[in-house]
Amino acid sequence: MEENKKVLYLMQNVCDKLDTLESNINTIREDKIDNKIFGEFIESQKQILMKQHKLNINQTSAFLSIIKIEESIKSLSNEPNIINQKKEYYLFGKDTPFTSKLLLSIITFILIAFSGFKYIPSYLNENSELKTERDEYKLFYEYFFLDAYSKNNKTSKNIASILNDIQQKDTVLLRYMHKLSKQYNTQLKKEALEKQLEDLEKGR
Numbered sequence: 001m002e003e004n005k006k007v008l009y010l011m012q013n014v015c016d017k018l019d020t021l022e023s024n025i026n027t028i029r030e031d032k033i034d035n036k037i038f039g040e041f042i043e044s045q046k047q048i049l050m051k052q053h054k055l056n057i058n059q060t061s062a063f064l065s066i067i068k069i070e071e072s073i074k075s076l077s078n079e080p081n082i083i084n085q086k087k088e089y090y091l092f093g094k095d096t097p098f099t100s101k102l103l104l105s106i107i108t109f110i111l112i113a114f115s116g117f118k119y120i121p122s123y124l125n126e127n128s129e130l131k132t133e134r135d136e137y138k139l140f141y142e143y144f145f146l147d148a149y150s151k152n153n154k155t156s157k158n159i160a161s162i163l164n165d166i167q168q169k170d171t172v173l174l175r176y177m178h179k180l181s182k183q184y185n186t187q188l189k190k191e192a193l194e195k196q197l198e199d200l201e202k203g204r
Contacts (some may be wrong), residue, residue, distance in 0.1 A: 013056070 141163070148158035165173040 013052075 133167065141159075145156055145159050148159055
């Protein structure tokens with residue numbers, strides 16, 4: 001890497017300075033320069049060398065920091081981007097997860113349920129009316145039977161016999177009841193017409 005080359009270059013400079021210093025020392029010794037001058041020269045060379053060494057250390061630390069930062073940037077840039085995948089579901093079309101049979105079954109179930117809910121209230125209402133009517137007829141029968149029993153035991157026995165024939169679906173009794181019902185309805189219509197005639201005569 002380029003940064004490692006720069007660090008090696010700086011270290012080489014330090015080594016070169018040390019070699020130069022050693023060469024200068026040897027030259028001074030050979031020329032027999034005064035000890036005092038030699039000492040001052042050595043001290044100045046030491047100071048220069050120390051400053052150069054500190055500078056090299058600082059530069060090396062800076063280069064290492066730059067290398068770490070660049071490696072971090074590269075590692076971040078190599079990470080795959082997280083894509084927020086949003087799934088959309090379609091009820092109809094080629095992308096729908098539902099099959100045609102399943103959709104047909106669901107639609108049929110909804111239609112049947114809707115029809116059932118539509119007629120359930122009326123069915124419950126009719127069922128309630130039938131139950132009320134049955135209870136009223138039962139109460140009427142019990143009252144008529146007990147009242148007849150308290151007045152005449154023979155009449156109550158006749159009522160019990162008629163109830164038994166009704167339960168057995170006796171055809172003679174059913175025809176007789178149909179005849180009585182027809183006469184009763186005819187009489188009700190006759191009375192209603194007579195009342196209407198009376199109202200018309202009063203209105204004149």
